[in-house]
Amino acid sequence: MTRLNRRGFLKTGAAASAMALAAPGIARAAGYPERNIKVIIPTREGGGADRNFRAFSSVWSQKLGTEFEPGFFPGASGRVGYEVYMGKEEPDAYSLIFGNMGPEVLNWAMQAPESFSVEDYFYFGRVDVDPGCLFVGAESPLQTMDDIIAEGKKRVLNVGTSRMAHPASIGLLALGDETGAQFNLIPLSGGKNTVAGAVTGEVDFSVLTSGSVIAAGDAVKTLLVFGENRVGEALDNAPSMNDAYGTNLPEMLSSRAFAIHKKAADDHPDRFEVLARTFRETFDDPALLEAYVATGGTPEYLSYGGVEECAAFMQAMLELGARYKPLLTGA
Incomplete structure (x- = not known):
């Protein structure tokens, strides 16, 4: 059995928080935090984001000296949670939102939020990077990808996806553009249904976040990854789309991250510095890897990202969402 090595799994990121770097003389916020910090989670309790949040916050809370209080607001592919956070929570750095940057940012490309601007909040703490992938049922x-492309040039292939506005859906549409194969995306409402659709033959194949595909084991076979294959055999040594087809597509990720009101960071830079610094310090604690793996996380996907990394990914999702919006109607 391969021994887990934390240093081998954690990717530190090239840049620390841009705001913290811009104000190196800021002292620790006096008395902050003086109470628990609320965290809005725009998906259901017990889901992947919840498990990820609990693993990370169990260690982060020790660095901050306070507890995190989650509130779950599923609905409209995450839009409800963001509306609650931006509309009802005070911008005082005592409330955060923990979302999945990939599909939730794609929401804004499909339809801009009505009560706030996407510039009114920003992600500052990425926890993981989980690339999308293309997989078939074992039977x-x-x-092979040659089978799929050849068949897709003969007829329109039905492809399962957990929701239309998803990074893996974008990866599939880009594959169609590159190869001329014809695909019809069918939202199957969640990862379990998307795996089942491919296994039972309800759809020709599916695209999904790879962590869920790894969990499906031998029932599925991965043929392509919309990003780096960090886990090798666990995804059947499938190549990345960029390597296989010579494309230059950004990684199509499910990437969970903490975000904050821009006004909170502007009005309370000392508090934000504490949040950004202790978030980064959490990745240096061996307890984080243990907690992440214990909740079913793929250790290779645990990956620090700060303000700059999150902003770059968010911009890429907005641009790709705008490009493929006509094909993602109904998202």
């Missing part, structure tokens, strides 16, 4: 007649 599928389509066993």
Whole structure:
């Protein structure tokens, strides 16, 4: 059995918080935090974001000296949670939102929020990077990418996805553009249904976040990754789309991250410095890897990202969402 090595799994990121770097003389916020910090989670309790949040916050809370109080607001592919956070929570650095940057930012590309601007909040703490992938059921007649592309040029292939506005959906549409294969995306409402659709033959194949595909084991076979294959055999040594087809697509990730009101960071830079610094310090604690793996996380996907990394990814999702919006109607 391979021994887990924390240093091998954690990617530190090239830049610390841009705001913290811009104000190196800021002292620790006097008395902050003086009470618990609320965290809005725009998906259901017990889901992947919840498990990820609990693992990370169990260690981060020790660095901050306070507890995190989650509130779950599923609905409209995450839009409800953001509306609650931006509309009802005070911008005082005592409330955060913990979201999945990939699909939730794509929401704004499909339809801009009505009560706030996407510039009114920003992500500052990325926890993980989980690339999307293309996979078939183990008994599928389509066993290679050559099979899929050849068949997709003969007829329109039905492809399962957990929700239309998803990074893996974008990856598939880009694949169609590159190869000329024809795909019809079918939202199957969640990862379990998306895996089941491919396994039972309800759809020709599916695209999904790879962590969920790894959990499906031998029932599925991964053929392509919309990003770096960090886990090798766990995804059947499938190549990245960029390597296989010579494309230059950004990684199509499910990437969970903490975000904050821009006004909170502007009005309370000392508090934000504490949040950004202790978030970064959490990645240096061996307890984080243990907690992440214990909740079912793939250790290779645990990956620090600060303000700059999060902003770059958010911009890429907005641009790609705008490009493929006509094909993602109904998201």
